[in-house]
Structures are given as structure tokens and as C-alpha cells.
Amino acid sequence: MTHDQPPGLDLDRLRAHLERERPGLVGGELSAELVQGGRSNLTYAVTDGTGRWVVRRPPLGHVLATAHDMGREHRVISALHPTAVPVPEPLLLCEDDSVIGSPFYVMEFVAGTPYRTAEQLRPLGPERTRAAVLGLVDTLVQLHAVEQESVGLGDFGRPEGFLDRQLRRWGKQLDASRNRELPGIDELHAALGRNLPRSPAPTVVHGDYRLDNVLLGPDDRIGAVLDWEMSTLGDPLTDLGLLAMYSERLDVPESPVSTTAGAPGHPSPAELIERYAAGSGRDVSAISWYTAFAWFKLAVILEGIHYRYTLGQTVGAGFDRIGALVPVFIHNGLTTLRKG
Incomplete structure (x- = not known):
């Protein structure tokens, strides 16, 4: 369904701005569709009937709708576009709120599918599924091989003390949404703090690297890595730990949090880790x-969603089941850390 005027995007003003800044880019009238909404940045597919583009802007009514978010995302994809990392071509950044009411950027439209669940992957069959997930690891190796200085991202983050800061940050997030007993979560947080590993040399990290944040093309290759809003300079193994976590089977019936791990042919976390080690040469x-930290981080995120749900601030399918998932994530985090 195409909306001529989706919420948060004034197409007349957008078109006038594009004609001024990128003459010749747009031909006919613009129409647009909101393809991803919610609490993270909004994504619109825009077309003039011939060409297609993507516009990203902060969420509506978002108090932190600063140019910083858009500027960071645009900056990282601009830096990575000439490298081996597949990202959409950035076309324009606008930090002037007066155009559509917030900063935004425009990039090329890349055709492809984000696979969010094992059920969506199943029709690909075991071989194609396996190749797609292994390709995810190979692309992560490529990202972590980018020399940040050489692409102009030398000051993109503060890698010194990165893990310690991350742990503190998520601990604060947890404290901000505590309204029930969560057995084991403080134990997990403390154990992560006691066993902080020594980070390898910093790289550009994606921050939310998983199968549903990439587009798989018709050849099952990754056409584009999307959703760079969490990206920074830091410890590359945080990306790998998150990917390993999302590759574990969640044995929870009707889980509102999906992993792709149950699909036939999906490689195991151990296989993904081994492939990354072989490709990157990292210890x-x-x-x-890092995997236990990913379980902890997701437990905190889910508890935050559950907390807002209990306050009546979140409505929709599945939110009533989020709270029951949190103990599973805590348990998995503790188990993973003890095994390590």
C-alpha cells in the first residue's frame, strides 16, 4: 500500500529540497511508504515512478531528534561506501529541521529481503540458508578489516575503556526500568564486570549486527548492511557476540523475540565464531x-519494554509476553559465562 503522504514526511518539501540540492535526481511526483517505524529511526521508500530512494529520519515526537543521529548514520555509510562493505549509496544529508521537521538523509534504494525469523528463512532451504548466514560472518570480517583512519572515521568513537562503559551504560538502563525482582541479573552484571576481557585493537562496530539488519539479494548475497544508528569505534567482538547470541535457538513457544536459528541449515554459533576467527585472524x-554480554544487554532492553508495557505506554501484539522472556535471557547469559 502506498501512502501519498506518510506521517513525518512532507513530500512537497522533500521534493523541493532535492530539486535544489540534487537537480535532475527526481522526475515525476513523489509518493512514499513508511517501511519501518517504531522507536528507532523511521525509514521511508520514496519513488517518482521511475527512480527509488530511501529516506531516514528520527522517530516522531522523539525528544532527542538531533542532527547528531542522522549525521552519524550518514557519515558512517558515506565512509564505508567505497570499501568492500556493502552499504547503500548516500545521496544527501539535511540537518535543517525546517525542511521536513527534523534532520534526515537520503540514500539509494537497495532491493533485497531482511530475514527476521526462522519461518521466513525456511523456504530458502538448508543450503541457501547456510550460505546466507555464513555470508553474514564474512561481511562482518570485511567491516572489521576497514582501517578507520583511512576512511575518515578515526574520531568516530572513544574506544578506550569501551567495554567498561558499555557495561555501565546497560547497568544504568536496567536501573531505570526496575520494578520487579529479576533473580540473577545483578549476579550476571557483576560477573561480567569482574571478568572484563582485554579488547583487541578497535574497529568500526555496527552495534546491532544480525540477519534482519541486512538485505539479502536474489543471489542470497548481502546487498546492503542497514541500521547503523548504534555504530561507533569499539571492540569488534561485541558484534560477534551479538551475532552468536542471535544464532542460539530460543526454546520459548510463541516468543515475541525472534532469532533465525531454528531454520534448517542455519550454522551453529560455534561455526560462526570459528569462521570469523579464520577470516579475521582475531583471538x-x-x-x-561477549555472548553473555549480548544476553545481558537484550535482557535489559526487553525489561525496558516490559516496564513501559506495565505502565501502559506500549500497546500491540506480543508485548504482554516480553516480561516472561527476560529470565530466559538472564539464565542464558549466566550459563554462557560459566561455560566460558
Whole structure:
């Protein structure tokens, strides 16, 4: 369904701005569709009937709708576009709120599918599924091989003390949404703090690297890595730990949080870790810490969603089941750390 005027995007003003800044880019009238909404940045597919583009802007009514978010995302894809990392071509950044009411950027439209669940992957069959997920690891190796200085991202983050800061940050997030007993979560947080690994040399990290944040093309290759809003300079193994976590089977019936791990042919976390180690040459002996940290981080995020749900601030399908998932994530985090 195409909306001529989706919420948060004034197409007349957008078109006038594009004609001024990128003459000749747009031909006919613009129409647009909101393809991804919610609490993270909004994504619109825009077309003039011939060409297609993507516009990203902060969420509506978002108090932190600063140019910083858009500027960071645009900056990282601009830096990575000439490298081996597949990202959409950035076309324009606008930090002037007066155009559509917030900063935004425009990039090329890349055709492809984000696979969010094992059920969506199943029709690909085991071989194609396996190749797609292994390709995800190979692309992560490529990202972590980018020399940040050489692409102008030398000051993109503060890698010194990165893990310690991350742990503190998520601990604060947890404290901000505590309204029930969560057995084991403080134990997990403290154990992560006691066993902080020594980080390898910093790289550009994506921050939310998983199968549903990439587009798989018709050839099952990754056409584009999307959603760079969490990206920074830091410890590359945090990306690998998150990917390993999302590759574990969640044995929870009707889980509102999906992983793709149950699809036939999906490689195991151990296989993904091994492939990353072989491709990157990095020491992955401390990976259980990073995977346990990913379980902790997701437990905190889910508890935040549950907390807002209990306050009546979140409505929609599945939110009533989020709270029951949190103990599973805590348990998995503790188990992973003990195994390591």
C-alpha cells in the first residue's frame, strides 16, 4: 500500500529540497511508504515512478531528534561506501529541521529481503540458508578489516575503556526500568564486570549486527548492511557476540523475540565464531564473555519494554509476553559465562 503522504514526511518539501540540492535526481511526483517505524529511526521508500530512494529520519515526537543521529548514520555509510562493505549509496544529508521537521538523509534504494525469523528463512532451504548466514560472518570480517583512519572515521568513537562503559551504560538502563525482582541479573552484571576481557585493537562496530539488519539479494548475497544508528569505534567482538547470541535457538513457544536459528541449515554459533576467527585472524578465546554480554544487554532492553508495557505506554501484539522472556535471557547469559 502506498501512502501519498506518510506521517513525518512532507513530500512537497522533500521534493523541493532535492530539486535544489540534487537537480535532475527526481522526475515525476513523489509518493512514499513508511517501511519501518517504531522507536528507532523511521525509514521511508520514496519513488517518482521511475527512480527509488530511501529516506531516514528520527522517530516522531522523539525528544532527542538531533542532527547528531542522522549525521552519524550518514557519515558512517558515506565512509564505508567505497570499501568492500556493502552499504547503500548516500545521496544527501539535511540537518535543517525546517525542511521536513527534523534532520534526515537520503540514500539509494537497495532491493533485497531482511530475514527476521526462522519461518521466513525456511523456504530458502538448508543450503541457501547456510550460505546466507555464513555470508553474514564474512561481511562482518570485511567491516572489521576497514582501517578507520583511512576512511575518515578515526574520531568516530572513544574506544578506550569501551567495554567498561558499555557495561555501565546497560547497568544504568536496567536501573531505570526496575520494578520487579529479576533473580540473577545483578549476579550476571557483576560477573561480567569482574571478568572484563582485554579488547583487541578497535574497529568500526555496527552495534546491532544480525540477519534482519541486512538485505539479502536474489543471489542470497548481502546487498546492503542497514541500521547503523548504534555504530561507533569499539571492540569488534561485541558484534560477534551479538551475532552468536542471535544464532542460539530460543526454546520459548510463541516468543515475541525472534532469532533465525531454528531454520534448517542455519550454522551453529560455534561455526560462526570459528569462521570469523579464520577470516579475521582475531583471538576469539574470550567470546563467551561477549555472548553473555549480548544476553545481558537484550535482557535489559526487553525489561525496558516490559516496564513501559506495565505502565501502559506500549500497546500491540506480543508485548504482554516480553516480561516472561527476560529470565530466559538472564539464565542464558549466566550459563554462557560459566561455560566460558
